[in-house]
Amino acid sequence: MFESFDATLLARFQFAFTVSFHIIFxxxxxxxxxxxAVLEGLWLWKKDEVYLELFNFWKTIFAVAFGMGVVSGIVxxxxxxxxxxxxxxxxxxxxxxxxxxxxxxxxxxxxGFLGVMLFGLNRVGPxxxxxxTLMVAIGTLISATWILSxxxxxxxxxxxxxxxxxxxxxxxxxxxxxxxxxxxxxxHMVLAAYLTTAFVVGACGAWHLIRKTAPRRARKMFSxxxxxxxxxxxxxxxxxxxxxxxxxxxxxxxVMAMEGHYQSHPDGAPLILFGIPNSPExxxxxxxxxxxxxxxxxxxxxxxxxxxxxTIPEELHPPVGIVFWSFRVMVGLGFAMLGIGLWSLWCRxxxxxxxxxxxxxxAIAMGPAGFVAVLAGWxxxxxxxxxxxxxxxxxxxxxxxxxxxxxxxxxxxxxIIVYFFVFGAGTxxxxxxxxxxxxxxxxxxxxxxxxxxxxxxxxxxHSSHANIKGGHHGA
Amino acid sequence: MELDLPFxxxxxxxFAVLAYVILDGFDLGVGILxxxxxxxxxxxxxxxxxxxxxxxxxxxxxxxxxxxxxxxxLAYATILPALYAPIIAMVIGLIFRGVAFEYRWRTxxxxxxxxxxxxxxxxxxxxxxxxxxxxxxxxxPVENRAYVGGWWDWLTPFSIMTGIAVVVGYALLxxxxxxxxxxxxxxxxxxxxxxxxxxxxxxxxxxxxxWTPFLxxxxxxxxxxxxxxxxxxxxxxxxxxxxxxxxxxIRSRHDSRPFIAALGLxxxxxxxxxxxxxxxxxxxxxxxxxxxxxxxxxxxxLAGALVLVPIILAYxxxxxxxxxxxxxxxxxxx
Numbered sequence: 001m002f003e004s005f006d007a008t009l010l011a012r013f014q015f016a017f018t019v020s021f022h023i024i025f026x027x028x029x030x031x032x033x034x035x036x037a038v039l040e041g042l043w044l045w046k047k048d049e050v051y052l053e054l055f056n057f058w059k060t061i062f063a064v065a066f067g068m069g070v071v072s073g074i075v076x077x078x079x080x081x082x083x084x085x086x087x088x089x090x091x092x093x094x095x096x097x098x099x100x101x102x103x104x105x106x107x108x109x110x111x112g113f114l115g116v117m118l119f120g121l122n123r124v125g126p127x128x129x130x131x132x133t134l135m136v137a138i139g140t141l142i143s144a145t146w147i148l149s150x151x152x153x154x155x156x157x158x159x160x161x162x163x164x165x166x167x168x169x170x171x172x173x174x175x176x177x178x179x180x181x182x183x184x185x186x187x188h189m190v191l192a193a194y195l196t197t198a199f200v201v202g203a204c205g206a207w208h209l210i211r212k213t214a215p216r217r218a219r220k221m222f223s224x225x226x227x228x229x230x231x232x233x234x235x236x237x238x239x240x241x242x243x244x245x246x247x248x249x250x251x252x253x254x255v256m257a258m259e260g261h262y263q264s265h266p267d268g269a270p271l272i273l274f275g276i277p278n279s280p281e282x283x284x285x286x287x288x289x290x291x292x293x294x295x296x297x298x299x300x301x302x303x304x305x306x307x308x309x310x311t312i313p314e315e316l317h318p319p320v321g322i323v324f325w326s327f328r329v330m331v332g333l334g335f336a337m338l339g340i341g342l343w344s345l346w347c348r349x350x351x352x353x354x355x356x357x358x359x360x361x362x363a364i365a366m367g368p369a370g371f372v373a374v375l376a377g378w379x380x381x382x383x384x385x386x387x388x389x390x391x392x393x394x395x396x397x398x399x400x401x402x403x404x405x406x407x408x409x410x411x412x413x414x415x416i417i418v419y420f421f422v423f424g425a426g427t428x429x430x431x432x433x434x435x436x437x438x439x440x441x442x443x444x445x446x447x448x449x450x451x452x453x454x455x456x457x458x459x460x461x462h463s464s465h466a467n468i469k470g471g472h473h474g475a
Numbered sequence: 476m477e478l479d480l481p482f483x484x485x486x487x488x489x490f491a492v493l494a495y496v497i498l499d500g501f502d503l504g505v506g507i508l509x510x511x512x513x514x515x516x517x518x519x520x521x522x523x524x525x526x527x528x529x530x531x532x533x534x535x536x537x538x539x540x541x542x543x544x545x546x547x548x549l550a551y552a553t554i555l556p557a558l559y560a561p562i563i564a565m566v567i568g569l570i571f572r573g574v575a576f577e578y579r580w581r582t583x584x585x586x587x588x589x590x591x592x593x594x595x596x597x598x599x600x601x602x603x604x605x606x607x608x609x610x611x612x613x614x615x616p617v618e619n620r621a622y623v624g625g626w627w628d629w630l631t632p633f634s635i636m637t638g639i640a641v642v643v644g645y646a647l648l649x650x651x652x653x654x655x656x657x658x659x660x661x662x663x664x665x666x667x668x669x670x671x672x673x674x675x676x677x678x679x680x681x682x683x684x685x686w687t688p689f690l691x692x693x694x695x696x697x698x699x700x701x702x703x704x705x706x707x708x709x710x711x712x713x714x715x716x717x718x719x720x721x722x723x724x725i726r727s728r729h730d731s732r733p734f735i736a737a738l739g740l741x742x743x744x745x746x747x748x749x750x751x752x753x754x755x756x757x758x759x760x761x762x763x764x765x766x767x768x769x770x771x772x773x774x775x776x777l778a779g780a781l782v783l784v785p786i787i788l789a790y791x792x793x794x795x796x797x798x799x800x801x802x803x804x805x806x807x808x809x
Contacts (some may be wrong), residue, residue: 064577070530071573075566077540081555082562088555089620092548093772100545100776103538104783111534112790115527120797163769165620167548170771401556407626411563418567422574429581 008400010408011083014415016382018075020375021419025069027374030144030190031197032062033137035224036117040133044126050220053438057217058201061433063118068426070111075415083408087389087399094160094168094176098150106143110136141190148189152182154390155381156250168390180250184243185381191236192377195337196370198228202340203367204434206360214437219354222363226353230341237334241297247381248298251391253312254384257323259294260284261308268292269306274328277321282310284324318386326379333373340366480774481767484546485756487780489749491542495535496604497648497741501734502529504649506572506597507642509590511668516804517661518590524656524802526576531791533569545776549620550756550766557615557622558607558629565603571596598642605641609634609683612748613690614759633686640679644741647672651734654725656802666725669733673721676737680714680744687751691759694751703750710747714740 036058043051077099080088088096116124116132124132159175160168170176205222208214248255256262260272262282271294275287295304309317340362347353385391389399502525512518543551555562575593579586610629615622650672653665688695698707717739724732752758756766767773 064581067530067574067577070533071566071570074533074537074540074569074573077537078555078562078566080544081540081551082559085552085556085621088544089548089552092544092551093768096541096545096548096551096768097772097776099541100538101779103534103541104779104787107534107537108531108783108787108791111531112787112794114530115794116797119527123797167769169769170775173771173775401552402621402623403556403559404626407559411559414563414567418570422570425578425585426574429578433581 007403007405007408008397010405010412011400011403012396014083014408014412015079017412018072018079018415018419020378021423022069022072022076023374023378024371025065025072026140026144027193027196027371028200029062029066029069030140030193031195032058032065032200033133033140034194035197035201036062037130037133037137040130044130050217054217054221057437059118061430064426064430064433066110066114068423072419072423081401082411083401083403084389084399085401087394090167090394090399091154091390092167094153094170095150097170098146098153098177102143102146102150106139106146109142110139113139144190144193145186148186149177149179149182152185153177153179155179155185155385156181157390157393168393181243181246184239184246187239188236188243188377189374191232191239192370192374194228195232195236196374198225198232199337199340199363199366199368199370200434201225202229202363203365204437206363207435208437209354210357210360210364214439215354217437222360223348223353226341226344226348226363229337230345233334233338233341237338240331240334245298247384251385252307253309253316253318254323254381255298256307256309256312257318257320257384258327258380259298260287260320260324261294261306262320263310264306264308265295266305268303269294269298269308271297275324277324279317279320316387318384323380323384326376326383330373330376330380333369333376336366337369337373480770480777481546481763483777484767484773485763487777487784488539488542488546489745491535491538493742493745495532495539496745497738498532498535499529500645500741501525501648501652502532503572503597503601504645504647505652506593506649507601507646508649508653508665508668509594509597512661512664515586520657520661520802520804521653522576522579522593523806524653527798528795529573529576531794533573536569542776546768546773547756547763547766548768550761552620553615553617553622553757553761554611557624558610559626561603561606561610561629565600565607568596568599568601568603572600597645601642601645602638605638606630606634608641608748609637612637612687612751612758615757617757617761633683633690636679636686637683640676640683643672643675643679644744647676647737648734648741651721651725651737655731655734658801658804666728666733669737670722670725673718673725673733673737673740676740677714677718680740684711684747693755693759697751706747706750710743710750714743717743 036055039051039055039058042048043055080095113132113135116129117136120132121129153176156179157168158179159170159172161171163169201221202225205218205220205225208218209222244255244258259269260275260277261269262277262279262284268291270289270291272284272287272289275284275289278285292302295306296302298304298306309320340359343359343362344353347356347359353359387396388394389396505521505525509518509521512521540551543554571592572594573596575589575596579589579593582589606629609631613631613633615628616624647669650665650669654662654669657665688698697703717736721733721736721740724736754762754764756763
């Protein structure tokens with residue numbers, strides 16, 4: 001008994017670790033792929049070289065991030081079998097086809113056109129190249145659609161029956177794909193990916209605005225990023241609220257944990273801003289709370305009764321402390337993003353967007369905010385689903401593979417070492433690439449192919465960055 | 476007539492795995508051959524020859540894994556725990572060699588590190604895939620929908636042999652790919668390696684083929700019983716034909732014939748395994764019908780696969796077409 005519990009915990013830790021690393025890359029590459037498509041589209045439309053230079057700059061960073069996403073994704077596609085084989089056997093008939101469609105409609109599309117996008121500009125010409133960039137961007141969005149459908153089905157399963165082997169059997173695919181939490185989760189995640197990318201691009205632009213390395217390019221990317229922050233952050237907060245109400249309807253225990261509501265509140269529940277959840281004593285210590293506000297937010301009525309975790313058997317409680325905190329981290333960062341967005345609007349109105357150093361510093365500090373918020377959000381929803389893998393139907397403890405604890409522990413240690421080494425190096429390379437924005441072209445050099453190649457820094461091997469302008473260096 | 480969906484799906488999964496083996500086979504092979512080409516310039520060209528396509532090649536592995544979970548969940552749920560260590564080793568190998576494609580160009584100081592990651596990762600992934608194959612051929616004990624063996628059962632002389640066979644075979648694919656895609660001295664040395672690897676590959680195929688029938692009574696029956704024994708004559712004859720085309724292609728300095736002949740060897744080897752396996756998904760006890768998902772799952776994904784796989788093949792072919800011909804050694808990375 002002890003040993004099987006141990007293996008389950010290790011397998012959970014391994015999944016949490018590998019999926020946390022994995023989600024970082026898609027969160028960035030979904031947004032970045034769309035950004036690249038926008039940049040290339042603007043270049044083709046406005047014929048302004050600044051867009052092409054920004055495209056080439058971010059394309060290289062995209063390639064590194066995408067590579068990390070691919071390899072960490074391969075781990076995920078096999079981990080369901082190695083560590084969660086019982087889950088795979090039981091839920092495979094439903095989760096499997098959704099992932100199968102993800103591979104067929106998205107992964108091949110991304111991979112097939114990625115090569116053309118990265119290497120093919122002077123082989124296929126700008127129009128076809130733009131098509132390839134669009135295909136990559138659309139591929140990332142299709143991929144998000146299927147995988148979030150699969151995840152949402154695990155949160156709010158519908159459209160299935162059980163067979164005698166204990167498998168989930170699909171009955172209504174429409175109900176499975178468009179399960180109740182899917183539209184909310186998809187919207188919330190895609191917006192999160194866009195915000196994550198916007199804050200990375202914004203931080204990079206702000207950094208170069210402060211360093212004055214390439215004012216024209218830095219200004220362009222900072223401005224674009226701040227428009228995204230100002231527009232998307234409020235939409236995201238609204239979408240998050242809708243998602244929360246959906247969760248209240250379908251997974252009330254998760255919301256109770258998020259809110260720290262151990263007890264039911266028959267006439268208006270308080271909103272606990274901060275506090276330390278104390279699960280053994282079933283209360284939140286040192287709570288700072290606003291009376292009745294939680295009922296107002298969740299039920300739109302100050303005096304609406306809200307059930308607490310006391311209405312649910314204790315063995316079915318999610319871990320309150322983790323969910324309580326991760327939710328606050330996510331929401332706090334969301335509002336900080338909104339703050340930056342509004343501040344940038346004010347500076348734009350005053351004409352100080354390029355010169356307000358404090359805004360630039362704040363944007364740099366917020367550069368990683370999207371990643372942290374995405375991770376915190378996923379921790380909230382995944383830990384909040386516990387103790388189930390398929391909510392209400394399959395317990396996590398009954399999903400795990402019959403693998404001995406030492407095997408899981410050994411592979412976990414291997415993944416930790418490899419991931420920190422490989423993805424640490426990748427993060428370092430990305431940061432270094434972001435720090436090396438090519439200088440703006442000198443106006444006196446005028447137009448012509450020499451210009452774009454003359455300003456490229458670094459070793460000659462990077463020279464194809466600029467080769468669209470004439471390919472003169474290849475011969 | 477009722478469509479036999481598990482049978483159709485077994486064919487599609489077999490196709491995906493074969494597509495993976497021959498496509499990622501050559502780009503893993505290029506990595507395996509890295510130690511034989513110590514010059515930086517040669518290595519740049521070798522990497523550039525596969526950089527635009529490796530990601531698409533590896534996607535077939537994700538289709539193999541994801542597809543198996545979708546349509547044969549019981550096979551997925553028993554094979555992967557049984558082959559725990561080789562699968563983990565394979566994905567770790569793929570991580571190292573996959574990131575090396577980008578990282579290698581991002582640093583001068585640590586370039587050697589990512590050269591090692593590329594060749595070591597490729598070799599580890601190939602070895603693990605070969606061991607996986609061998610362990611699957613020798614059989615996986617399953618009871619009550621779960622794997623019941625230990626977590627070192629995969630390690631046998633036979634699985635080590637298949638591991639080595641796959642490493643040598645991928646090196647052959649990689650060498651003939653380089654013959655096709657490169658010029659001059661690099662291509663000449665690739666020719667030399669291709670020649671050595673072709674003898675190595677055929678020898679390894681011979682050893683594995685002579686060994687396999689004695690692992691399971693079913694295999695023996697298949698190989699020497701009528702009518703399947705016909706294949707036991709035809710397949711080796713075709714293998715020798717491919718070997719002949721391979722060697723004469725290399726000797727006559729033909730660009731693409733050696734690569735095509737090497738692909739032929741892989742297809743034949745794969746067919747040989749298929750003939751031994753059928754109708755089992757997980758020998759010795761689980762047939763493709765035992766392992767299959769409910770019909771609603773099979774038909775839902777089949778509708779998409781029938782439309783999407785041809786489209787995928789079309790744009791994959793387009794991507795190869797864009798990067799056709801010899802690699803320009805002067806052309807830089809993106």
